[in-house]
Amino acid sequence: MNWGNARRWVETWAWGDVGAWVAVVLALAALVVSIRAQRDGRKSADAAVASVEEARLSRLASERSAKVAEQTLLDQRQEAAERRIAEAEANRPRPAFTITRSRNNEFYLRNSGTGPAAGVTVLDRGFPDIGERPENQTLAPDEAVDFRMLATAGSSIPSTLYVVWDGQEEGVPVAVPAG
Structure with a gap:
């Protein structure tokens, strides 16, 4: 360098x-x-x-x-x-109905439900011509009302009756026991 x-x-x-x-x-x-x-x-x-x-x-x-x-x-x-x-x-307590026979022509309509019912009426639909149809009854639970139905040559005792009460305007079918 x-x-x-x-x-x-x-x-x-x-x-x-x-x-x-x-x-x-x-x-x-x-x-x-x-x-x-x-x-x-x-x-x-x-x-x-x-x-x-x-x-x-x-x-x-x-x-x-x-x-x-x-x-x-x-x-x-x-x-x-x-x-x-x-x-x-x-x-809710509700009424329900049963029919029992006491004697030949005597029956009981019983409130077998859990609630009371006012204005209980068995409708004329199918009810025999001779008899005492329950109308406008008040039934507490297990309470019953008696009534009579007679069979005649022109009508027999029906196998079903129809019941109405306050709040139930359409007839509810209830079986009638055979005699």
């Missing part, structure tokens, strides 16, 4: 330029650090935007889930109320 040229170069080089070169190197390093920081900042900003979007979607899903749960609860409450009403109606 030609040391003479190198020596000349070192002699001509001013030591004041060393600070400038150090500044250039430091500026380049700062530029690299700045570019990397900018990339990281963008990544963080993108992650924050994605996180905000995920939070919004999660909130919407939670709101939908809460609405479904609320509607389900309302449906369950309505079903429970309907079930209670149906059970109360099924357990």
